[in-house]
Every structure is written in C-alpha cells, then in structure tokens.
Amino acid sequence: MTWSITWFEAVGWLGAALAIAGCAMKTIIPLRCIGIVANICSLIVAAHLGNTAGVVANLILLPINSVRLYQMLGLIKRVKQASKSDLSMEWLKPFMTRRKTKAGEVLFAKGDVATCMFYTISGRYRLKQIGIELVQGQVVGEMGFLSPDNTRTQTLECIEAGEVLSISYDEVRQLYFQNPQFGFYFLRLASERLFANMEKMEEEIIRLRAALPEVETVRKAASA
Known part of the structure; x- marks a missing residue:
C-alpha cells in the first residue's frame, strides 16, 4: 500500500x-x-x-x-x-503606560505595597523623606521591586503637574526572566540608585557634623 x-x-x-x-x-x-x-x-x-x-x-x-x-x-x-554605556531607560517607553499627574498628588507613599515603577517625562517630583527632587527622564520606584516585602521605602509626591510613564512589576518580571540582559541591566540600575543614595546620606552626615560646632557655640552664647 x-x-x-x-x-x-x-x-x-x-x-x-x-x-x-x-x-x-x-x-x-x-x-x-x-x-x-x-x-x-x-x-x-x-x-x-x-x-x-x-x-x-x-x-x-x-x-x-x-x-x-x-x-x-x-x-x-x-x-x-x-x-555598556549609560543607564537611560528610554528604550522601555514602548512597554510603559502614559499617565498625567497633578501638583500635590502622591504617586506612592512610604510603606505602601509597591506594584509599579515610573519614568518622569515632565513636571517636578520629590522624594519626601530624603528631600531629593527628580529631574525629567528619571526612573523611580524600582527599589520596591527588590524589596523583600515589596513595600515603598520613600514617598513620591508631585510638586508641579506633568506626565509620567509607568510599568507594572508583573511586566518587569516578564522582561527580567525572559531576557538575562534586562535582568543584568535592572540590577545595575538598582545598584547605582543604592550607591547614589548612600553617597547623599554620607554628604548629609558630613554636613550635620560640620554644623554641630556652630550649634554648640550658639547654645553656649545663649546660656551665658
């Protein structure tokens, strides 16, 4: 057959x-x-x-x-x-969602459950606890992805209306596990943010220590 x-x-x-x-x-x-x-x-x-x-x-x-x-x-x-170069996140834009923000709006608060990260397009934003103002074209909120309990470590507030792009952690996880290169990139981004925060804290500690003698002098003068 x-x-x-x-x-x-x-x-x-x-x-x-x-x-x-x-x-x-x-x-x-x-x-x-x-x-x-x-x-x-x-x-x-x-x-x-x-x-x-x-x-x-x-x-x-x-x-x-x-x-x-x-x-x-x-x-x-x-x-x-x-x-191999800078840590710009411009290439993530096609995977992110655009959102308008208003002055006084809190995008996330310290202790909140973290579900997404943001990319600033326009407007002005400030991390309240450490008093850092974010410029346009910065990523914020990525640390919650690495936090053991996925909670926010800072409060992000909008001080001038503008726009941001957001991407959920679920989408970040998909990119992270599907592409080892993205995982490496994301760890570099988070590491740079940690070191930058540590540097700012050290500068603030040095500033406060330098201010202590002046405070002590004023205290003594006031008590004299």
Whole structure:
C-alpha cells in the first residue's frame, strides 16, 4: 500500500508540529519565531482549502507575532548597548503606560505595597523623606521591586503637574526572566540608585557634623 501526502498537507503537518513545539518553548523569542512560521503554514493551508476563518485569524496573528518579535529584539539590542554605556531607560517607553499627574498628588507613599515603577517625562517630583527632587527622564520606584516585602521605602509626591510613564512589576518580571540582559541591566540600575543614595546620606552626615560646632557655640552664647 502506497501512502503519500500532498504538498499542502505537508505544510499543514509542519504548522501543527510547530504549534506543538511552540507550547514547549520557555522563552518568548523562540516562541514568536515558531509562531510566525506556524502562522504562515496555517495561512497557506487555510487559503488552499478556502477556509475564510482560518485565513482571517492567521492574517491577524502573523503581524502581531512579527511586531512583538521586532519589539523584543529591539529591546535586547538596546539593553546590550545600554549595559555598556549609560543607564537611560528610554528604550522601555514602548512597554510603559502614559499617565498625567497633578501638583500635590502622591504617586506612592512610604510603606505602601509597591506594584509599579515610573519614568518622569515632565513636571517636578520629590522624594519626601530624603528631600531629593527628580529631574525629567528619571526612573523611580524600582527599589520596591527588590524589596523583600515589596513595600515603598520613600514617598513620591508631585510638586508641579506633568506626565509620567509607568510599568507594572508583573511586566518587569516578564522582561527580567525572559531576557538575562534586562535582568543584568535592572540590577545595575538598582545598584547605582543604592550607591547614589548612600553617597547623599554620607554628604548629609558630613554636613550635620560640620554644623554641630556652630550649634554648640550658639547654645553656649545663649546660656551665658
């Protein structure tokens, strides 16, 4: 008995095999690549059989997978470049959500449960406890991601209306675990923030120590 298959049946079997393989993928980029090829195979078979629903579904899925793959490859490229240069987060913007802020608004308070981090676009913002004012183009709120209990260590208030971009920690986790480069980058960002805060604290301690003799002199003069 001779068994043979037509070319479009072979394409259909290939698409089915790729769909199964895609379900076993642990990382997003191989999954997107397999998804694109599977979409093309399914589109060919659906068009050959006159399956309108299949054609429409794959015409929608194919560009979605292609765009997401392009974004992820672009993200990885930018992360690699950024890990060798400055710590700008400009490349994260496509993955973030825009939000308007008002003067006096508290974006998060010390002790709150931390769920997202922000990127300042416009306006003025201040970390209340340490009195640091943030300039435009800065990331804030990333330390809550690394905190053991995911709580805020500072209060961030808006002192002049503007706009920020936000990204949830769930999305950060996806990027973190899907891309080792992003994980390395994020740790560099958090480490730089910790060292910067330590440096500011040391400067404040030095300033306070320098002010102590003056305070003591004023106290003695007042008691004389």
